[in-house]
Amino acid sequence: MASKFSIFHLRVDDRNSRVHVGKKSLTRRLLFSFALSVAGCSPKKQPVSLPISFFGVEDKDPYEKFNRAVFKFNVALDDYVLESISAFYGAAFPSLVKSGVRNEITNLKQPLSFINYAIAGDEKSAAQSMARFFTNLFFGFFGLVDVYKELSPSPPPTELSFDGALAKRKVRSGPYIMAPFLGPSSPRGIIGLVFDSFADPIYFIPKPKNRTSYSLTRYALDQIGGREKVLKAYKQTKAEALDLYSLVRSIYWQKQKELEGAPSNSGSDSAEDAPIPYDEDDE
DSSP: OEEEETTTTEEEETTTTEEEOOGGGHHHHHHHHHHHHHOOOOOOOOOBOOSSGGGGOOSOOTTHHHHHHHHHHHHHHIIIIIHHHHHHHHHHSOHHHHHHHHHHHHHHTHHHHHHHHHHHTOHHHHHHHHHHHHHHHHHTTTTTSOHHHHHOSSOOOOOOOHHHHHHHTTBOOOSOEEETTTEEEOHHHHHHHHHHHHHOGGGGSSOGGGHHHHHHHHHHHHHHHHHHTTHHHHHHHHHHOSOHHHHHHHHHHHHHHHHTTOOOSOOSOSGGGSOOOOSSOOO
16 A cells, blocks of 8 residues: 655555655755755675664664654744745845855865765766866856856766765664754764764865854855745645655655665656656756
């Protein structure tokens, strides 16, 4: 017996608890995952476990009661703070300004993506990340215009975190954790976040006394911009979803499988693979 969530075009197979998500709109769904929670292929290898026993737990939610409480807090935070700020941001600034900010933040992520792709063993994507950074830096008004994306014959690689690099290396994620303010994560994801915070080359450009304010400003603009892009669709999702918590968790695990290079279960162009309602083009 299968049930469907029309807004996300998910197919939930009750027989084996697997959720099938269309590949083409997975990135957009991840933006939803953040909005709902605060209201991111190597050769086949055997999974390796980090030296902590509970890291071996996969697709499990042993702390569901605690996670649901945190999720409730995150949704309230989104409803009363982030949604209002994002709505103001969307109304106060023209699309050209928002596009420039989005391009600049994306470009500033490329050096860290280079490091993480190198760790993942993906030399081609690592080289493309650095090529994108320098191309946009010198020819795109310091990154305000994504010249590389416009001129590239194929879509450039997406940003990759250390968590994503470990996933591509088949390191197990561990149990599901709903982190306050941050949303869906895992022990591997938290380790990745700490690594990215210290390994990002851009972080060392500002003077030491300005690094914290710089990092917080970039993070805030990134999250507000991402939330603003899904304002209308989020409201529809919130109204239609039977269980927001389970929906966010399903999307998170599907993303982890994609990062690990797991075969997709929904590669057709059927209606169920159609993108979610969305007002702007993907960036």
